[in-house]
Amino acid sequence: MSGATIASLSPFLELTAAPEWRRIDFISDLHLASDLPRTFETWATYLLTTPADAVFILGDLFDAWIGDDVRHHGFEARCAEILARAARQRRIGFMVGNRDFLLGAAMLGECGMTPLPDPTVLRAFGQRVLLSHGDALCLSDTEYQRYRAQVRNPQWQAAALALPLDERRRMAAQMRHVSEQRNATDRQRPEIADIDVGAAVAWMDQAAAPVLVHGHTHRPGSQALAPGYLRHVLSDWDLDTRRDDLRAEVLRFTSAGFVRLTPTLAMQAVPPS
DSSP: OOSOEEEEETTEEEEEOOTTOOOEEEEOOOOBOTTOHHHHHHHHHHHHHOOOSEEEEESOSBSOOOOGGGTTSHHHHHHHHHHHHHHTTSEEEEEOOSSSTTOOHHHHHHHTOEEOOSSEEEEETTEEEEEEOSGGGOTTOHHHHHHHHHHTSHHHHHHHHTSOHHHHHHHHHHHHHHHHHHHHHHHHSGGGGSOOHHHHHHHHHHHTOSEEEEOSSOOOEEEEEETTEEEEEOOOOBSSSOSSOOBOOEEEEETTEEEEEOHHHHTSSSOOO
16 A cells, blocks of 8 residues: 655654545454454454554464464465455554564565564654554563563574474464463563553653554553653454453544544444544
């Protein structure tokens, strides 16, 4: 899709929305997997029918992504088809998260998605908004930060991608197990799983962006981090396993500001107020 422009802003990439854009949607933490059919179908329908001019996916679209060579097979191929179809209708921006950090140029190019470094500054509707997955700011979780530094290392990634597919699947299953254990610990110590406010405000100040949009923490809501600095935390999506707490939410940005919508309402051109 044409219109938006990208420029470098050290140390942040800066993306300027096209003048004709009226709606920009943000989603993250869908953790798509073949055993979560309702979540997948809702995401696919939303992505193909939203009236948004752009959708920015801020990490963890997939529960695990073990290399771009899986994009032509099975469930991953279905996801790639949806992304490619959506990208022919509107701008799709993609930022990797802690589950899909191995998603690379081949998948992005074939699906027509715009890669978004973490963090990225979005200029739209007269505002500057800082976009991040969020995990880089969870500084209190020192164990996770060591893990993150390891798996984001290009040498580690090259070695991992050189492994046979079956071995990478086993590695991904082990990573999911470790992540589930860490999440159980985080529920008992919620302070270590949230972003560091000081670091976040420092990023925002450096980027001259008083609004931060991020995911990762699975704690949707909006909060003032400091006077003049506001964050919007994106919702995770789960329409399959949470019997008593089904969740899926789109954060929409327009000239009027930010609003949270269910996927169903987000598919409507003028959702009810």
